Amino acid sequence: MRKSLQIAAAVLFACLAFSAPAHADYRFCNKTSYVLDGAIAVEAGAAATSSGWLRVQPGECGVMLEGDIVEQKYYVYARTIDAHLGSVKYFSGNERFCIVEDEFAVEGREQCAMRGYDSADFLQVATKPGKEWTTTFSEASDYTGEQARIAGAQRLLKDIGFPLTRIDGIAARNTLRAVEAFQRSVNAPVTGRIDEALIGRLVERALAEHEKVGLSFCNKTEELVWAAVGYLDSGDDMSSGWIRIEPGTCRKSIKGKLSGDTYFAYAEAIDETGAVARRNGEPMIWGGTENFCTKATRFEIRGRDRCASRGFDQRGFMRIDTGGAARLSVDLD
Numbered sequence: 001m002r003k004s005l006q007i008a009a010a011v012l013f014a015c016l017a018f019s020a021p022a023h024a025d026y027r028f029c030n031k032t033s034y035v036l037d038g039a040i041a042v043e044a045g046a047a048a049t050s051s052g053w054l055r056v057q058p059g060e061c062g063v064m065l066e067g068d069i070v071e072q073k074y075y076v077y078a079r080t081i082d083a084h085l086g087s088v089k090y091f092s093g094n095e096r097f098c099i100v101e102d103e104f105a106v107e108g109r110e111q112c113a114m115r116g117y118d119s120a121d122f123l124q125v126a127t128k129p130g131k132e133w134t135t136t137f138s139e140a141s142d143y144t145g146e147q148a149r150i151a152g153a154q155r156l157l158k159d160i161g162f163p164l165t166r167i168d169g170i171a172a173r174n175t176l177r178a179v180e181a182f183q184r185s186v187n188a189p190v191t192g193r194i195d196e197a198l199i200g201r202l203v204e205r206a207l208a209e210h211e212k213v214g215l216s217f218c219n220k221t222e223e224l225v226w227a228a229v230g231y232l233d234s235g236d237d238m239s240s241g242w243i244r245i246e247p248g249t250c251r252k253s254i255k256g257k258l259s260g261d262t263y264f265a266y267a268e269a270i271d272e273t274g275a276v277a278r279r280n281g282e283p284m285i286w287g288g289t290e291n292f293c294t295k296a297t298r299f300e301i302r303g304r305d306r307c308a309s310r311g312f313d314q315r316g317f318m319r320i321d322t323g324g325a326a327r328l329s330v331d332l333d
Contacts, residue, residue, distance in 0.1 A: 024131050026065035026074065030056040031138040033151035033167050034080040034089065035203055038137075040064050041075040041097040041109070041122050050097040050122070051105040055081070057199045058152025059145040061134070069133045075122035076135050083206035085159045085256040087233075087240060087300055091137055093123030096297060101244065114274035116224065118244045121297055143169045150175065153194045156202035157182060160209050213326045215254035215263055219245040220333035223269035223277045223284060227332070229253040230264030230292040230304070230317050237304040239292040239317075241266075250329065257326045264290050264317035267332050286332055288318030 028038045039052025042065070054064050056078075064076075077099075078091040098112035099120045106112075112119040127133050143151055147169030154167045154175055162178045176192045183190045186201055219225045228241025231254065245251045245267075254263065269277040269284035277284045293299075293307035294315050307314040322328050 024066065024068045025063045026067075026069065027061050027132065027134045028054055028056050028064045028076070028078070029061040029134055029136040029145075030058055031136055031143050031145060031148040033058055033139065033141075033143070033148060033155045033169070034084055035152065035156075035199070036078045036091075036137060037081055038062075038064055038076065038078040038091075039097075039099060039120070039122070041077070041095070042072055043075070043109075044072040047107075048097065048109040049105065049107055050075075050099060050109065052077075052099060053103060056137075057149070057196060058155075059143075059147075059149030060196065064135075069127050069130050071129055074125045074127050074133075076125055077120050077122040078137055081203070082210065082252065082255060083156065083159060083203045085210075087238075090120075090298070091123065092121045092298075095122045095124055096120070097122050111274065113270060114272075118242075119297055141169065149199070150194050152199055153179065153202060156199065156206055159206045160202070210252070210255050213255075213257040214252050215258060215320070215322075215327075216250045216252050216329045217243060217245055217265070217267065218250040218329050218331050219247055220331050221269055221277075221284065222247050223271060225267050225269050225332055227251075227253065227265065227267035227286075228292070228294055228299075228315070228317070230266075230290065232260055232262075233302075236302050237292070238300065238302055239264075239294060239304065240300045241294060242298060245332070258322050258328060261322055261324065263320045263322065264288075264292060265320055265330055266292070266294070266315050266317045269332075286318060287316045290317045290319055291315070292317050 030036050036056050037053040041050035054062050056062050075095050080089045096119050097109045098106040098117035100117055150171050151167050151169035154164050157178045158164045164178055180190050180192050217227045225245040226242045230239045243251050243253050267286040271277040291314050292304045293301045293312040295312050
């Protein structure tokens with residue numbers, strides 16, 4: 001039995017497959033060209049639990065949840081990792097559950113922000129009771145597992161600056177040459193082999209490279225801060241958020257070298273009740289006069305006009321001039 005559906009919120013698709021009885025597991029399989037972090041939520045009556053993260057390389061599968069598939073509701077969520085350039089891509093639906101950035105298991109799905117959690121919109125999966133269920137994340141290219149692994153290597157090589165023009169899942173000569181050049185650059189055996197070890201090394205390199213560039217927010221307050229960023233993408237205004245920033249920490253909002261001269265930002269501090277925190281009687285909000293669209297949960301919105309008529313909120317963002325820098329940090333204090 002096999003079902004498939006398109007996820008409109010991202011470039012990802014999902015194939016939901018019921019496999020023959022084997023291990024008692026709920027598995028995630030990745031047939032995209034991205035490395036994914038996945039989470040799952042389970043609801044039985046009034047009790048709900050969400051947990052994550054499971055990292056799944058292109059072309060690989062992993063156990064997301066151990067145990068039989070029983071009569072309860074299952075929900076899934078996945079996102080691309082920070083090693084990839086560009087905006088984060090999501091596999092999501094419209095069922096909100098609590099999450100955090102690090103490994104987590106959260107009881108309940110209500111009042112996430114008031115309890116100090118982030119939230120994400122999960123997709124409900126129509127499972128059937130049995131021993132095993134697999135959710136497969138895939139792209140429009142409909143890669144096989146092997147093609148996804150090759151496409152994943154191509155994308156990561158491109159993310160760290162190798163001049164590959166196509167991400168197609170085909171191990172042609174230019175791809176193999178790039179793999180060998182990368183292996184030489186990290187003093188690894190030059191085999192040209194595209195496997196799990198290569199993907200792992202590429203992820204490490206990409207994460208290290210991206211630390212040197214991009215736009216970060218640093219929370220210098222004693223309150224939890226949520227931030228959003230506005231920028232120009234292929235000629236269109238974009239807004240993206242929310243970014244959860246713990247006190248005394250920094251979080252990346254734009255990955256890769258800053259290509260624009262101007263970006264925009266909005267942030268607000270939240271107190272223990274979930275309301276905007278106040279300092280000396282004034283709300284702790286960092287904003288300005290440049291209006292962008294937002295919404296209550298995670299978002300990536302194209303265009304900054306007609307926010308209300310499109311079902312979005314609107315907030316005033318502050319302008320950030322980069323001065324031509326490849327990396328910039330914005331202090332929220």
